[in-house]
Amino acid sequence: MDKLVIEGGVSLNGRIAVSGSKNAALPLLFASILLEEPATFTNVPNLRDIHTALKLLRILGCPAEYESGVVHMRPCGPKPEAPYELVKTMRASVLCLGPLLARIGQARVALPGGCAIGARPVDQHLKGMEKMGARFNLEDGYILGRCDKLAGAHISFDMPTVGGTENLLMAAVLADGETVLENAAREPEITDLAEFLIACGARIEGHGSSIIRVQGVSRLGGCTYAVMPDRIEAGTFLVAAGITNGNLLVQHCPWQELEAVIVKLQAMGMHIEKTPEGVLARRSGDTLRGVDVQTRPYPGFPTDMQAQLMALMCLAEGSSVVEEGIFENRFMHVPELTRMGADIKPAGRSAMVRGVRGLNGAPVMASDLRASASLVLAGLAAKGTTHVQRIYHLDRGYEAIENKLNAVGARIRREKE
Numbered sequence: 243m244d245k246l247v248i249e250g251g252v253s254l255n256g257r258i259a260v261s262g263s264k265n266a267a268l269p270l271l272f273a274s275i276l277l278e279e280p281a282t283f284t285n286v287p288n289l290r291d292i293h294t295a296l297k298l299l300r301i302l303g304c305p306a307e308y309e310s311g312v313v314h315m316r317p318c319g320p321k322p323e324a325p326y327e328l329v330k331t332m333r334a335s336v337l338c339l340g341p342l343l344a345r346i347g348q349a350r351v352a353l354p355g356g357c358a359i360g361a362r363p364v365d366q367h368l369k370g371m372e373k374m375g376a377r378f379n380l381e382d383g384y385i386l387g388r389c390d391k392l393a394g395a396h397i398s399f400d401m402p403t404v405g406g407t408e409n410l411l412m413a414a415v416l417a418d419g420e421t422v423l424e425n426a427a428r429e430p431e432i433t434d435l436a437e438f439l440i441a442c443g444a445r446i447e448g449h450g451s452s453i454i455r456v457q458g459v460s461r462l463g464g465c466t467y468a469v470m471p472d473r474i475e476a477g478t479f480l481v482a483a484g485i486t487n488g489n490l491l492v493q494h495c496p497w498q499e500l501e502a503v504i505v506k507l508q509a510m511g512m513h514i515e516k517t518p519e520g521v522l523a524r525r526s527g528d529t530l531r532g533v534d535v536q537t538r539p540y541p542g543f544p545t546d547m548q549a550q551l552m553a554l555m556c557l558a559e560g561s562s563v564v565e566e567g568i569f570e571n572r573f574m575h576v577p578e579l580t581r582m583g584a585d586i587k588p589a590g591r592s593a594m595v596r597g598v599r600g601l602n603g604a605p606v607m608a609s610d611l612r613a614s615a616s617l618v619l620a621g622l623a624a625k626g627t628t629h630v631q632r633i634y635h636l637d638r639g640y641e642a643i644e645n646k647l648n649a650v651g652a653r654i655r656r657e658k659e
């Protein structure tokens with residue numbers, strides 16, 4: 243296992259580029275199960291989760307090749323089984339369920355278990371597909387799904403679910419008739435998926451709003467499609483500028499999609515400015531101020547930026563209150579930040595952060611992807627050396643993170659634990 247060793251206390255300055263979005267690329271790759279012609283994806287990040295998805299697609303009978311950010315998919319003769327060995331390492335594997343049922347009328351997909359950030363059930367995915375005519379059984383830890391041709395239906399989600407909306411959207415594009423998805427999630431990654439499906443011949447309206455209408459078509463072709471930039475990686479870099487008192491030009495930074503994050507960073511005392519070359523980020527003055535944040539579905543503040551913002555709050559004057567509104571257990575970074583000298587009091591789904599004058603390097607353990615990013619940010623600002631262990635979590639979602647940060651002045655090396 244690898245760890246990152248960070249010599250902290252250096253300001254980051256210069257240009258840093260954002261990669262393609264992991265959470266947009268994963269549903270796009272699974273959507274290729276639906277296609278009858280080849281598709282090419284560009285701007286695909288070189289990440290562990292992407293390679294897991296490609297491995298699963300090959301097992302499902304979809305030939306997939308990755309080379310330098312480009313994925314070539316050929317039309318597949320899908321096989322219906324997604325084995326536990328892969329699903330357990332990446333929950334997003336469940337996104338093959340909708341496409342498999344739509345394309346071949348059967349699927350055997352391991353039921354994803356809980357994970358570090360919560361129970362994360364998939365009941366909304368299954369209920370929606372049942373309304374479209376699918377039948378499910380749970381056997382030996384696998385979801386067994388069958389259907390004749392899926393039929394359009396009116397589906398109202400109990401809560402906006404990103405994966406649920408994506409799975410149902412992919413199921414609906416080849417269904418008979420109209421499907422209406424109500425209380426749909428509005429995340430930009432869903433819009434990216436819808437735009438790709440439309441480019442392949444699907445008929446979709448309303449994506450980006452909470453009501454999506456899909457008219458089923460009989461077949462989908464292929465196309466070449468560029469994955470959107472990663473708004474969470476971009477947000478992480480904006481925080482890196484603030485926490486190290488540096489000055490970064492974040493290239494390919496999706497401004498509009500990051501609005502909720504930018505507003506909070508500005509309220510904390512950061513200067514964030516859109517320029518033709520990218521987004522400039524630095525502190526406005528010497529110090530940062532505390533701010534209160536609630537995570538919510540898009541366009542609210544993203545849960546995937548909560549841990550990183552909390553690292554910044556640790557060094558802001560005054561107090562901040564964080565309320566995690568999406569996942570029930572997403573404060574695993576709190577005890578680790580505390581080991582570095584932070585003053586944080588969690589209480590249920592909230593945490594009170596009181597700013598401290600400085601953090602100290604320490605050995606810390608990453609528990610999930612965004613918690614890892616938060617510890618790296620804290621390590622960049624801390625006095626002394628921080629060892630971030632179990633960084634395989636980080637490698638799932640941040641492409642070449644230590645190379646990118648070192649190029650703007652960080653001192654990070656990767657070592658064996």
Ligand code: EPZ
Binds near residue numbers: 363367402
């Ligand atoms: C996606 O997960 C992202 N993953 C997550 O990214 C992100 O944190 C999350 O959306 C919220 O924005 C990918 O895009 C691959 P949800 P997803 O369904 O789709 C509950 C990262 O760090 N729920 O929107 O699994 C669920 O438990 C991550 O990159 C049900 O109860 O999230 C949660 O409380 C991790 N039943 C809430 O809804 C369901 O059937 C939102 O989950 C589905 C969800």
